Amino acid sequence: MPEVLVGFEAARPQKQQVHGTRVVTVDAPGQACGEADGFLTDQPGIPVSIVTADCLPILLAHRSGHYIGALHAGWRGLLDGIIESMLGQITAWRWGELSEWIAVVGPAAGAQAYEVSEALVDTFRERLDLPEALMSPRPRHLALGAIACYKLQAAGVGEIGHIDQCTITTRVDGSTGAIDGTDADAYRFQSHRRHTLTHPDPEARPKLPNQHAGLVILP
Template sequence: MIQSALLADISPIAHAFGHRQSLTPEVLCDFESARPQKQQVHGTRIVTVDQPAQACGHADGFLTDRPGIPVSIVTADCLPILFAHRSGTCIGALHAGWRGLLDGIIEAMLARIQAQPRGNLSEWLAVVGPAAGAHAYEVSETLIEQFRASLPIPAEIMSPLPRHLALGAIACHKLAAAGVGEIEHIDQCTITTLVDGSTGPLDGSDPDAYRFQSHRRHTLTHPDPEQRPRLPNQHSGLIILP
């Protein structure tokens, strides 16, 4: 089970980030029937969840102050970002890929947080979870230029290597610039991290040797879409304990 040192210190909540050996962490399985129903679409819609099994439709961010209702997201190589007020009385979960980072999903979540009673961002924690690492996440130069033109973030933070995006670093920069109180980055690459924590090749031929389900690595290993089975994603989330 992958956990955050920051969130582990908040006693009213339980949390975890999923991985290949445990796609849905036990702390979320225990409240499966109360999990909101949703479809992630790489958008910027944030939903406030106030009842068990709430139908949320298309959404990529979730916020609740209700005990017993887990907020979670599923990811492969995108960022899972978990939020919590220091008191443990309000929590959130966010799915952020490159589209969401470019389109402002972090800003949308922070605006929703600021609109509710515990809205002082300095009293909040944010944990950026495992995702595609900058060394492994190669994209087009056109996309890099989109990021440079759209976001007021130093180029060396966004793209420390030519044609590579640093999703986690971009998210952390956005959160810090907005004034979030404490930020933790669990910097484990979903494409190359092996079960033992070391780094493997991008196109590893033994998927069982890797810690995470990665669509990017899976695509490299199975280049023919007709022969490539769809992988399940890993869940990450948190809950205010009842």
């Protein structure tokens, strides 16, 4: 590993992601952040990063390059307001207008593969004011990426990119299809859900390495 990356690894915040809405401002290398799912910093050399499998990684940066953020958003975080928590903290710290920020929503479980209970879809309908076709384009399915993009746009974030690839079904060649977990190397992303569905003994399945996403302000 290059020396500069070794330094960044040591400077990463110490944290435990818990599918919550707590956002931490990171001021020091290796800062102990406890249980948190969102991270912001204005300090050069301190990476803010999150780990995901089928949840959304969302990275944010001010156009000046002086402020950055990363958050982990699964269905719980989207429902409970992790995006709103982070944008609220940006506003509270006066780190520029939201229109001056750029967000990138990364790969996650796609709507075509992310089947949930009808009760959960009903909860989203009751608690979030979102277009039905955007939120649940198929019965008992949720479109996590589309929900996140809608929330960011509605809040006034200036530019939003969406890497709309499904962690469950996207193969290395970019194609998608039926889930076949017999060849893990055939897939572009690690997926907790795919591995659980295809492993012959879910209770004994090995822990998978997940996706890491993050940003750093270069010194």
